Amino acid sequence: xxxxxxxxxxxxxxxxxxxxxxxxxxxxxxxxxxxxxxxxxxxxxxxxxxxxxxxxxxxxxxxxxxxxxxxxxxxxxxxxxxxxxxxxxxxxxxxxxxxxxxxxxxxxxxxxxxxxxxxxxxxxxxxxxxxxxxxxxxxxxxxxxxxxxxxxxxxxxxxxxxxxxxxxxxxxxxxxxxxxxxxxxxxxxxxxxxxxxxxxxxxxxxxxxxxxxxxxxxxxxxxxxxxxxxxxxxxxxxxxxxxxxxxxxxxxxxxxxxxxxxxxxxxxxxxxxxxxxxxxxxxxxxxxxxxxxxxxxxxxxxxxxxxxxxxxxxxxxxxxxxxxxxxxxxxxxxxxxxxxxxxxxxxxxxxxxxxxxxxxxxxxxxxxxxxxxxxxxxxxxxxxxxxxxxxxxxxxxxxxxxxxxxxxxxxxxxxxxxxxxxxxxxxxxxxxxxxxxxxxxx
Amino acid sequence: xxxxxxxxxxxxxxxxxxxxxxxxxxxxxxxxxxxxxxxxxxxxxxxxxxxxxxxxxxxxxxxxxxxxxxxxxxxxxxxxxxxxxxxxxxxxxxxxxxxxxxxxxxxxxxxxxxxxxxxxxxxxxxxxxxxxxxxxxxxxxxxxxxxxxxxxxxxxxxxxxxxxxxxxxxxxxxxxxxxxxxxxxxxxxxxxxxxxxxxxxxxxxxxxxxxxxxxxxxxxxxxxxxxxxxxxxxxxxxxxxxxxxxxxxxxxxxxxxxxxxxxxxxxxxxxxxxxxxxxxxxxxxxxxxxxxxxxxxxxxx
Numbered sequence: 001x002x003x004x005x006x007x008x009x010x011x012x013x014x015x016x017x018x019x020x021x022x023x024x025x026x027x028x029x030x031x032x033x034x035x036x037x038x039x040x041x042x043x044x045x046x047x048x049x050x051x052x053x054x055x056x057x058x059x060x061x062x063x064x065x066x067x068x069x070x071x072x073x074x075x076x077x078x079x080x081x082x083x084x085x086x087x088x089x090x091x092x093x094x095x096x097x098x099x100x101x102x103x104x105x106x107x108x109x110x111x112x113x114x115x116x117x118x119x120x121x122x123x124x125x126x127x128x129x130x131x132x133x134x135x136x137x138x139x140x141x142x143x144x145x146x147x148x149x150x151x152x153x154x155x156x157x158x159x160x161x162x163x164x165x166x167x168x169x170x171x172x173x174x175x176x177x178x179x180x181x182x183x184x185x186x187x188x189x190x191x192x193x194x195x196x197x198x199x200x201x202x203x204x205x206x207x208x209x210x211x212x213x214x215x216x217x218x219x220x221x222x223x224x225x226x227x228x229x230x231x232x233x234x235x236x237x238x239x240x241x242x243x244x245x246x247x248x249x250x251x252x253x254x255x256x257x258x259x260x261x262x263x264x265x266x267x268x269x270x271x272x273x274x275x276x277x278x279x280x281x282x283x284x285x286x287x288x289x290x291x292x293x294x295x296x297x298x299x300x301x302x303x304x305x306x307x308x309x310x311x312x313x314x315x316x317x318x319x320x321x322x323x324x325x326x327x328x329x330x331x332x333x334x335x336x337x338x339x340x341x342x343x344x345x346x347x348x349x350x351x352x353x354x355x356x357x358x359x360x361x362x363x364x365x366x367x368x369x370x371x372x373x374x375x376x377x378x379x380x381x382x383x384x385x386x387x388x389x390x391x392x393x394x395x396x397x398x399x400x401x402x403x404x405x406x407x408x409x410x411x412x413x414x415x416x417x418x419x420x421x422x423x424x425x426x427x428x429x430x431x432x433x434x435x436x437x438x439x440x441x442x
Numbered sequence: 443x444x445x446x447x448x449x450x451x452x453x454x455x456x457x458x459x460x461x462x463x464x465x466x467x468x469x470x471x472x473x474x475x476x477x478x479x480x481x482x483x484x485x486x487x488x489x490x491x492x493x494x495x496x497x498x499x500x501x502x503x504x505x506x507x508x509x510x511x512x513x514x515x516x517x518x519x520x521x522x523x524x525x526x527x528x529x530x531x532x533x534x535x536x537x538x539x540x541x542x543x544x545x546x547x548x549x550x551x552x553x554x555x556x557x558x559x560x561x562x563x564x565x566x567x568x569x570x571x572x573x574x575x576x577x578x579x580x581x582x583x584x585x586x587x588x589x590x591x592x593x594x595x596x597x598x599x600x601x602x603x604x605x606x607x608x609x610x611x612x613x614x615x616x617x618x619x620x621x622x623x624x625x626x627x628x629x630x631x632x633x634x635x636x637x638x639x640x641x642x643x644x645x646x647x648x649x650x651x652x653x654x655x656x657x658x659x660x661x662x663x664x665x666x667x668x669x670x671x672x673x674x675x676x677x678x679x680x681x682x683x684x685x686x687x688x689x690x691x692x693x694x695x696x697x698x699x700x701x702x703x704x705x706x707x708x709x710x711x712x713x714x715x716x717x718x719x720x721x722x723x724x725x726x727x728x729x730x731x732x733x734x735x736x737x738x739x740x741x742x743x
Contacts, residue, residue: 086695089483110483110698255679260571260591263676270572402696417593417680
């Protein structure tokens with residue numbers, strides 16, 4: 001090889017290296033690792049989703065934390081819920097996730113199937129006072145012995161009904177399944193076609209019907225171990241029948257009626273706002289989002305939870321609604337743990353956060369907020385009911401997997417539009433959902 | 443210090459870097475991903491090479507086949523209708539009327555607003571069961587239609603959203619119309635050709651290059667429609683408006699199947715490429731370039 005070509009090659013290589021350096025420089029900029037420390041001061045990053053009031057409360061709490069610990073700065077990264085998971089997923093994949101993250105319970109199955117996806121908080125018993133949390137709550141943040149996440153609040157779907165509309169119809173809130181079924185024809189007779197005693201998206205209905213079946217079987221609907229439904233074919237036929245009955249008896253708006261409003265959250269639908277759709281099967285932690293949009297003076301009340309005769313379990317989806325987790329690659333896990341304790345257990349942090357993320361699980365926090373009169377009636381009623389109801393069945397997180405949920409929806413929708421018979425719907429619920437579970441549980 | 447070459451390179455650098463980073467790299471990466479079982483939430487390194495499995499999977503995926511059918515239906519209806527409508531309005535706006543500038547602006551406005559999220563939300567309210575259209579219908583004594591709640595009409599409302607944005611195609615047509623020499627029409631007038639005949643024999647043939655351009659643009663855009671179904675119907679009911687771009691999004695960001703989602707987007711890319719290629723291939727049969735024929739005539743002399 002002659003000198004000139006060698007030189008040319010060398011030059012070429014230098015150019016390539018320069019280019020590569022520029023690229024890594026770029027990616028280094030975007031990476032900025034998880035946190036930085038300069039001159040002894042530590043900067044933590046914390047991300048969460050929520051509404052405006054939650055943002056304000058959290059930022060306020062972070063300020064108080066910084067005042068308490070002058071050497072720590074906390075940078076908040078907050079968004080609405082839409083797109084939050086996509087964003088966090090990208091950050092975790094790109095190793096640019098924040099130190100402290102607010103996560104949903106089932107996200108643990110996405111990011112930490114082996115318990116290694118987040119920091120094991122058991123190492124920070126001195127920083128976080130775990131005695132404020134009951135064993136069940138802690139176990140729901142634990143994967144393969146690693147404590148990955150601490151619950152902020154617990155949540156369950158309960159039945160919230162528009163008492164104003166029920167009063168208008170001269171009807172009491174139903175306290176059994178049969179009473180609920182009866183409200184359909186009664187609503188239709190007293191208030192007209194536009195009024196329904198209960199409403200929700202498909203995903204809400206799917207959870208309600210699950211509760212109905214679990215009250216019969218006394219077992220979780222999904223078994224993660226066998227990757228299949230934990231019930232018989234006959235049970236799924238009953239599931240389909242439950243939908244058919246609710247629609248036929250005017251208890252729940254049909255697929256056609258619901259779709260006529262377009263793709264819209266329930267609380268933004270006009271019939272919910274003006275009280276025609278007089279109920280929702282909703283997470284207690286989210287109920288304020290629904291009462292907020294009601295027009296004028298309307299009252300929403302918690303209905304007695306319907307139980308099937310002889311049921312030993314209410315069949316509730318009861319689990320942490322939001323949790324805090326620490327990035328497995330955080331440079332400052334100890335400080336992150338301190339921050340979590342401040343937000344969940346410390347009087348100052350608790351008072352700043354109020355009940356913007358639901359009623360806290362932490363016993364200390366609950367005591368403080370109750371003393372301050374910050375827990376609303378609907379929230380207190382829900383807490384009391386959850387303490388009273390038999391809740392022993394723990395549902396597999398895969399029940400809430402988007403693919404599984406959409407599987408249920410496709411079948412119920414097809415039946416609702418008359419594309420398949422009730423018989424076929426029952427079979428499909430058993431066969432198709434089993435097939436989906438087999439695919440998604442890895 | 444800097445010679446012209448270097449300065450030139452500097453000027454194009456932002457584009458080149460942006461293109462490489464945000465277009466070329468994702469383009470190549472998505473193809474590589476489409477050959478794996480990559481999941482959005484996993485480290486990319488943990489993905490397995492699965493060859494063409496994602497592509498063969500589509501043959502068994504009923505949702506994909508439904509989505510593909512819906513997408514073709516959408517494109518085959520919207521593109522011709524939109525072109526015809528845009529051309530019609532352009533011809534009307536080419537008349538010498540008073541305040542024509544105002545009308546041209548007015549008809550172009552919807553395209554500025556475009557298929558944006560805000561417009562899609564407005565659309566959802568307009569077509570809702572208790573929306574503007576049904577209220578108007580009821581006022582004149584006609585029972586409202588469940589626009590968004592029935593598979594056929596849900597698709598219709600999404601098609602209409604695109605037809606409504608005919609402005610950009612119209613402006614291109616208008617420019618094309620302006621470029622047709624007046625003397626051709628004068629000569630036709632003298633020969634006693636009717637307006638209709640003039641349109642078919644003069645306007646349309648001379649407009650074919652513009653029509654060709656618009657056709658390609660509309661095909662490419664229609665295949666990529668996302669906002670309408672995503673915001674107005676969520677792809678429903680019964681997946682009747684579940685266009686392929688929405689499916690690609692949901693596979694990737696709702697179900698986290700990055701590999702399958704990438705494969706789907708490559709299928710969409712190939713479909714668009716095929717249609718564009720067919721259009722280019724066919725243009726020698728129907729697209730008429732005036733300069734070319736002038737040249738041919740000149741050659742013969």
